[in-house]
Amino acid sequence: MDPFTSQALSALLPPEMVDYLYTHVLHPSSPVQSFLRSASLWIQHAVSAAIPIVGPLLDRLLDAMSEHQGATGLVVALAVVTAVVVIMNWVRRLVMWWTRLVARLTFWTVVVLVVAAVWQRGLMITARDLVVFASKILGYLAALRDVWVDEYNHYESQQRTGASGARGSRSSHR
Structure with missing residues (x-):
């Protein structure tokens, strides 16, 4: 293992966890390393067996791709x-x-x-509190609606004023 990885593990994990990782995961005789070695060997054998079969097919595919x-x-x-x-x-x-x-x-x-x-x-006090809470929320939503409607009306009046002003200026330029 490279020194950067060991320093990072030592800095991030408690010493017991680092020892556990070295013993059970990173040690060359650990089950994880044995599995990785066997998987690597299996992949190497599969690739070496597939190359003679896939190689000519890949060559034909590349030839067809270059023609079309x-x-x-x-x-x-x-x-x-x-x-x-x-x-x-x-x-x-x-x-x-x-x-x-x-x-x-x-x-x-x-x-x-x-x-x-x-x-x-209790049920009655909770119901009263829920009604008060809902009425406050509805009041805030009504105020928000009023602000939105005012801004919308302001925007519409600007559009009407801008559109008529723009039409007048276009006709005066002709």
């Missing part, structure tokens, strides 16, 4: 587009999964909090 460069470019472009679409689909599914997980956790957290509040304070 236009089709090759089209196939490569389609392969790239397909790969991008597949990766974007994976990303979309991953984002949707995390979004659903967070939404479910939030929902069940709110349910548990309401049940805990009812358990601790």
Whole structure:
């Protein structure tokens, strides 16, 4: 193992964990190293057995690609587009999964909090507190709506003024 890796392990992990890693993972006679050696040998044998079979096929494929460069470019472009679409689909599914997980956790957290509040304070006091909380939220949303409507009306008046002013200036230039 290189000195940088051993220094990094020593700096990041407690000494017992570093000793454990050296003994059971990084030591040449450890099961992990034995597995890596056997896997490496298996891969080397598989590659050396496949080269005589795959080599001529690869040569024919490269010859065909050099003869039909236009089709090759089209196939490569389609392969790239397909790969991008597949990766974007994976990303979309991953984002949707995390979004659903967070939404479910939030929902069940709110349910548990309401049940805990009812358990601790009683049903009537909790209901009153929830009504007060909901009315404050609705008040804030109403204020936010008013600000948005005012800004929208201001924008619309600017557009009307700007459009008529722009039409007048165009006609005066002719």
